Amino acid sequence: MSASQTQNHAADLSAMDRMLSPRSIALIGASNTAHRIGGLLFANLKRAFKGPLYPIHPTEQEIMGVQAYASLDDLPEAADLAVVAVAAKMVPEMVEAAAAAGIAGAVVVTSGFAEVGEEGAALQEQLAEISRRTGIRLIGPNCIGYFNMHGGVMANFAITPDSPLPKAGGTALVSQSGGFGSYISLMAMRAGLGVGWFVSTGNEVDCNVSMVCRHLIERPEVKVLLACVETLRDPDIFIETAERAIELDKPIVLLKAGRSEEAARAAMSHTGSITGSADVLYAVCEQYGVHIAETMQEMLDLGLMFETGKRTKGRRLAVLTTSGGAGVLLTDEAAEVGLTVPELPAEEQAALEAVMPPPFFGSMANPLDTTAQIVAHQHAAVGIMEHLGKSPSIDMITCVTWDHTLDFIQALIDGDKGTDKPVSILCTGLVEKVSEAGTPLYLDPSRAVRPLGALARQSLDRPKVVKAPVKDEARIARMRALFESLEGRKVLMEHEGKQLFAEYGIPVTREKLVATPADADAAAAEIGGKVAIKYMSPELMHKSDVGGLRLGLEAGSVQAEAEAMLQDVARGAPHVALSGILVQEMVPARMELTCGIKRDLSFGPIIVVGMGGVLVEVLAEVAMLRPPFDADMARKVVASLCDGRIASARRGLEPAEIDAVVATVMGLGQMALELPEISEVDVNPVRIANGRAVAADALVILEGAEDAGHH
Amino acid sequence: MSASQTQNHAADLSAMDRMLSPRSIALIGASNTAHRIGGLLFANLKRAFKGPLYPIHPTEQEIMGVQAYASLDDLPEAADLAVVAVAAKMVPEMVEAAAAAGIAGAVVVTSGFAEVGEEGAALQEQLAEISRRTGIRLIGPNCIGYFNMHGGVMANFAITPDSPLPKAGGTALVSQSGGFGSYISLMAMRAGLGVGWFVSTGNEVDCNVSMVCRHLIERPEVKVLLACVETLRDPDIFIETAERAIELDKPIVLLKAGRSEEAARAAMSHTGSITGSADVLYAVCEQYGVHIAETMQEMLDLGLMFETGKRTKGRRLAVLTTSGGAGVLLTDEAAEVGLTVPELPAEEQAALEAVMPPPFFGSMANPLDTTAQIVAHQHAAVGIMEHLGKSPSIDMITCVTWDHTLDFIQALIDGDKGTDKPVSILCTGLVEKVSEAGTPLYLDPSRAVRPLGALARQSLDRPKVVKAPVKDEARIARMRALFESLEGRKVLMEHEGKQLFAEYGIPVTREKLVATPADADAAAAEIGGKVAIKYMSPELMHKSDVGGLRLGLEAGSVQAEAEAMLQDVARGAPHVALSGILVQEMVPARMELTCGIKRDLSFGPIIVVGMGGVLVEVLAEVAMLRPPFDADMARKVVASLCDGRIASARRGLEPAEIDAVVATVMGLGQMALELPEISEVDVNPVRIANGRAVAADALVILEGAEDAGHH
Structure with missing residues (x-):
């Protein structure tokens, strides 16, 4: 970030601060009619705001008993925030006036903009x-507003003025969709979450979900961030937010609508924007430690656990039940x-059994099955929770448990308060009591465990923030010279691609480009063992169709085969000019992988590694990384293929082979950062056997290539 | 089923009928103390039962105001059902007495049996x-009882006498675990299900989940069966039940606890029984059309949808929302x-827009986004629901929707009642109204859709019931002769396995077993093309380690290679005696699959098909079938590999190759039925290319082989 950028950033933050934590608020379009939006908004604003409110009304x-002003010009001060609830056509004029009046930001709830066609x-x-020119920050239009309970700001009509006020808790919810977002916030409050912040971003003319998250992650009162998006705008800001979340150890939970192709089409027609692939986003x-929720329920379940602020030191779970079945x-x-339920040591089991009234018919092995016997014995419940704590x-x-007395449930709650270990509870009675105490409560047994898994990931698997590595300018210059030598050609020949690979430390086949069949034989002798020969020409895409590929040759027979190859290609593809004969070692393969660089519409260059060979599309098993990343991350991602069996199963990757694949992935990552003019790289297959992993083919496409050119 | 078996079956059913739909009930261990189990049980029994109740009490x-009897001998008639709630040690005596008194069945709720160790x-x-000898049917011990609201039988202490009575609805719930089962029944009732039946089976000394399901599936009032098991006993009865469910079009939803290895160990210690693999059960x-629920919540969600009795004619879903985001x-x-959300034709969109008050800012394309505008316009909601219906x-x-007025929600409910298309609703207000109307209501958007997917499977993908095919007795005799010729050997040599395969129509490599190197050369010439030669001996397990395998030979060079092979093996494994030299065509492979027979502890022989070759354990991609099955089912399962990409992706299986794999799977299915003495078959690899799929190796193990013998 340059100095001037930093300054702008600070100014932005300060404007964001004024808009989202205002000291004074103007409502443009205020109404005395309670059921109109301008009435709902003002009634809500009045509920909790301690500073001056300035309703604007022409007459x-x-x-609602507060002095009104005919225009912004009449206000005694420049308000920090303007809430705008006038007809769409009047909105630009009002926002212009707000900017002129020195207001930092406006929340525009009005609909009738980009979502309704060209005029909008x-x-x-x-x-x-107006926002670009004047610097006024905007939320919306076509949103449902926001609330910030820490600042007493109810600048929304998601909640009706007669509903209870949200608790000023540690959860922040940011949603692109206003309607769905208000539903989520309602369900979150019902689930016992303290939703201290809710921001709906609507059409995102200025502030989008990424920006709002970037702002909120720095707020000290925010412990967990729930984000719900259809179209993730400003992916770089999203990543910066995720990196800050890593540094601050604040979990982000993302719910993405529009994962499937059909839904992405629906989202596109609904939000009017094209987006990158959901797979890449995931x-x-x-990679950046953001938790993905598959459903709204899961997002709320994780939020409830993260709001406790507890972390865990390991993955060993005690399951305490009154029913063996559960x-x-x-x-x-x-x-x-990914959690374990280890059997407790005998002495701990004995200690736990000792607190139960005899005779004890349950088990303290773990799962701990106390049987319903425990319900009537609070001291036993207290003792067990203390021991486990x-x-x-x-x-x-x-x-x-579904057996409950107040005493029993109280013992569980006290057990939670008395330990820094995370605790979750499922019970059917006294639900409000548990919820008020702040102990995460779930009504489905499965849901009681999954958030603990997420907490373990947050506590134990948080990634490191990786800074972009230094670029090798000399190498960049060499590679640019190579690209220039192509004279406009956008697809590299295999031997050119291999040269690029070698520069980036990607293991490649031993090979030599020669001019004549006689040279080919000499090269084969030099390489040793069995070789392949390949007819190189930028015009020849499918060389094996015309006999331009010979496999399994040995020195001595190569010259004759090369001559035959030239004749075959001359017959099969007479227009093609020879660039050279590539003589290449034959490498054995127990397994084939594919590596590469692809471009995502949102996130730019992405490194891909997956199961390769001819079955690449059948297996469709790939992992992805956004550069920069470090070798630990690359290793983790490579080893995650096939649910980790790629490294653990019989005939899987050996350590030296993993090293070579990691080197390939690291090389591609650096290449993507140094050479943005590369639009696509395919290393398929990477042939793997006997401790080696070697790029046996190379497809490199530069920006500006025609799509049809390479497949 | 033989005639006498049919008779017993009918007698069993009749005893089951008397036990579960009794005309009179005795309670052994009745108590006047309300909070004791004998008191809870009697208070519950009194609530709904119309026939005579006979509390048994010694003094x-x-x-509770009903005449008591000192013993069963004093009763005026043989009661149909005895509920037993006395101390464990007295239970056998009481059950013996019940049998002697002509009582059909007893529900034993008492704990302290197999779950507490040897004495129990x-x-x-x-x-x-006692049950075996006298024929008295038993439920439990260590269960929480059952209820049958259609018969007014509340023979349980899962529900307290002061809770509302369950509705006599179309859902039947059967649970091995009493505690968890009562929790599920409670949550089911809260979700609006009509749980007309709930049976907990506990320790399953006689009746188990399979048997109870088998009984209930025939009951006319049962529309959907929810089953919750840890250990599935009597898998054959479970399958028979599933087949009847197919014939009757009654969905079964199964929730299995104990899927993971760790949980299976916990279940084993808890229920005391070993069980087959959860993968096989799934x-x-x-295969038999039983719906799997991953969580309790999902089981209830599906139950709610199935209880409507509606079915669907296709997979095209209309999504009607007041928010584009949702x-x-x-x-x-x-x-x-697997559902689609197709865009509606322009004329339908126009018709739908015409019912909305102008100007309309939403979309009728599908998803239909009416915007919150619709809430105040009941006629529009009615019109849209009628159109979609x-x-x-x-x-x-x-x-x-989360915008609601009574009128609006009523329009949705009426829309559901007015069409035979399935409808689900998510709303936040008036939840009880929707629930009472019987329209499936869900509080998470995801949950509103998944049950419709299950309904589509039930409606459109219900499998056929496949009867066991005729056995080929002549073939069985030939194969048994082969097995006898092994003289006690339990592992077939490759060429013997191939002989077996060929008999069952499994495509195998062209090959010939010869005695000498010279004969090998002649065989190679006969086979043509490139061949492999293999040293055959029952004692040689890892032939390639000692040079007992040569690949890629051509006639002319085979004799010399075979001689060298014999010498290598003589040196490397001097104790081994040659059974013959197998000369085999080399088959190319674009892809390798594995097929086989494995034995499951619960379900017996299971046919496996998956991605094969050296990466079989890395890919771990398999599908399974229980014989008998038909070719359509085999084809469906083969084509389902890799999420269907095995047939649809580039370089995937071609039609002729699928035919050959299906032939292999069908052959193995028939083999498993005809030759139960086969304990394991591995056809790995099945090599696939150019329209052929050929068994290139064969491992066949007969029952009684030592475990260590074959890997």
Whole structure:
């Protein structure tokens, strides 16, 4: 970030601060009619705001008992925030006036902009232009507003003025969709989350989900960020936010609508913007430690756990139940999210049994099945929770019961408060009591365990923030010279691609480009063992169709085969000119991988590694990384293929082979950063056997190539 | 089924009928103390039962105002059902007395049997013996009882006498675990399901989940069966039940606890029984049309949809929302469960827009985004629901809204009642109204769609019931002669396995077993092309380690190579005696699959087909089938590999190759039925290229082989 950028950033932050944590608020379009949006908004604003409110109305003296002003010019000060709820056509004029009046930002709830066609889009472009020119920050249009309970700002009509006020808790919710976002915030409050912040971004003419998240992640009161997007705009800001979240250890949970192709089409028609692939977004989230929620429910479940602020030191879960059957189901769920339910040591089991009234018919092995016997014995419940809270054998606790008395549930809640280990509870009675106490409560056994898995990931697997590595300018110059030597050609020949690969430390086949069949034989002798010969020409795409490829040759027979090859190609593809004969070692393969660089519409160059060979499309098993990344991350991603079996299963990758694949992935990452003019790279196959992983082919395409050129 | 078996089956059913739909009930261990189990049970029994109740008590004259009896001998008639709630040690005596008194069945709720160790297990074995000897049917011990609201039988203490009575609806719930089962029944009732039946089977000394399901599936009032198991006993009865469910079009939804290895261990210690693999159980469920629920919530969600009794004619979903954002999320979910959200034809869109008050800013393309505008216009909601109910372009409807008025929600409910298309609703207000109307209501957008996917499977993908094919007795005799010729050897040599395969129509490599190197050369000439030669001996397991395998030979050079091979093996494995030299065509392979027979502890022989070759364990991509099955089912399962990409992706299976793989799978299925003495078959690899799929190796192991013998 340059100095002037830093300054702008600070100015932006300060404008964002004024807009989202205002000291004074003007409502443009205020109304005395309670059920109109201008009435709902003002009634809401009045509920919790401690600073001055300035309702703007052309004729009324008062709005709901508060002095009204005919225009912004009449205000005693420049308000920090303007809420705009006038008809769409009047919005640009009002926003212009707000900017002129020194207002930092405006929340435009009005609909009728880009979502309704050309006329609306033109209106929205006016807003964009005003914001760019004057620096006024905008939220919306076509949003449902926001609330910031820490600042007492209820600048929204998501919540009706007669509903209870949200708690000023540690959860922040940011949603592109206003309607869906208000539903989520409602359900979140019902689930017991303290939604201290809710921002809906609507059409995102200026502020988008990424920007709002970037702002909120720095707020000290925000402990967890829930984001719900259809179209992720400003992916770089999203990544910067994720990196800050790593540094601050604040979890982000993302719910993405529009994963499937059909839904992406629906989202496109709905939000009017094209977006990158959902697979890439998910991979980026994984890389940057952002939690993905598959459903709204899962987002809320994770939020509830993260809001406790607790972290875990390990993955060992104690399952405490009054029913063996539930214990088994919870153990399944634990396994599914990477937690273990280890049997407790005999002495701990004995200690736990000792607190139960004899005779004890349950089990303290883990799952701990106390049977319903425990319900009437609070001291036993207290004793067990205390023991588990301190046990060196487990790291977190889930309690599942449908037998309940106040005393029993209280013992579980106290157990949670008395330990820094994370605790989740499933119970059917006294739900509000548990919820008020702040202990995460779930009504489905599966849901009681998954958030603990997410907490383990947040606590134990948080990635490092990787800074972009230094670029090798000399190498860049050499590569640019190579590209220039192509004289406009955009697709590299195999031997050119290999030269590029070698520069980036990607292991390639031993090979030599020669001019004549006689030279080919000499090259084969030099390479040793069996070789392949390939007819190189930029015009020849499918060389094996015309006999331009011979496999399994040995020195001595190569010259004759090369001559035959030249004749075959001359017959089969007479227009083609020979650039050279590539003589290449034959490498054995127990396994073939594919590596490469592809471009995502949102995130730019992405490194891909997957199961390769002829079955690449059948297997469709790939992992992705956004550069920059470090070797640990590359290794983790390579080893994650096939659910980790690529490294663990019989005939999987050996350590030296993993090293070579990691070198390939690292090389591609550096290449993507140094040479943005590369639009696509395919290293397929990477042939793997006997401790080697070698690029056996190379496809490199530069920007500006025609799509049809290479497949 | 033989005639006598049929008779027993009928007698069993009749005893089951008397036990589960009794005309009179005795309670052994009745109590006047309300909070004791004998008190809870009697209070519950009194709530709904119309026939005579006979409380048994040694001294009391009355139990809760009903005449008591000192013993079963004093009853005026043989009661149909005895509920037993006395101390564990007294239970065998009481059950014996019940049998003697002509009582058809007993529900034993008492704990302290097999779940608490040896002494309890011995008591439980006494119960088993009494049941076998006298024919009295038993549910439990260590269960929470059952209820049958259609018969007014509340023979349980899952529900307290002061809770509302369950509705006599179309859902039947069967759970091995009493505690978890009662939780599920409670949550089911809260979700609006009509749980007309709930049976907990506990330790399953006689009746198990399979048997109870087998009984209930025939009951006319049962529309959907929810089953929750840890250990599935009597898998054959489970399959028979699934087949009847197919014939009757009654969905079964299964929730299995103990899927992971760790959980299976917990279940084993908890229920005391070993079980087959969860993967096999899931594959069997898929094959027999049983729906799998991953979570309790999903089981209830599916139950709610199935209880409507509606079916669908297609997979085209209309998504009706007041928020574009939710529409996108629902479209994602639809894609995930195999439904489509097709754009409506222009004329339908125009007709739908015409019912909305102008100006209309939403979209009727599908997802239909009415915007919140619709909430105040009941006639528009009615019009849209009527249109969708009749539209030829869609098959089911999901309505998602958090804007609500009574009129608006009523329009959705009426829309559901007015069409035979399935409808699901998500709303936040008036939840009870929707629930009472019987329209499936879900609170998470994802959950509103998944049950429609399950309904589509039930309606459109219900499998056929396949009867066992005729056995080929002559072939069986030939194969048994082959097995006898092995003289006790349990592992077939490759050429013997291939002989077996060929008999079952499994395509194999062209090959010939010869005695000498000279004969090998002649055989190679006969086979043509390139060949492999293999040293055959029952004692030589890893032939390639000692040079017992040569590849890529051509006639003329085979004799010399074979001689060298014999010398190498003589040196490397001097104890081994030659059975012959197998000369085999070399077959190319673009892809390798693996097929085979494995034995499951529960379901017996299972046919496996998956991605093969050296990466079989890395890819771990397999599908399974229980024989018998027909060719359509085999084809479906083969084509399902790699999420269907095995047939659809570039370089995937061609039609002739699929035919050959299906022939292999069908052959293995028939083999497993005809030759139960085969314990394992591995056809790995099946080499596939150029329209052929050929077994290139063969491992066949007969029952009684030592485990260590073959790997």
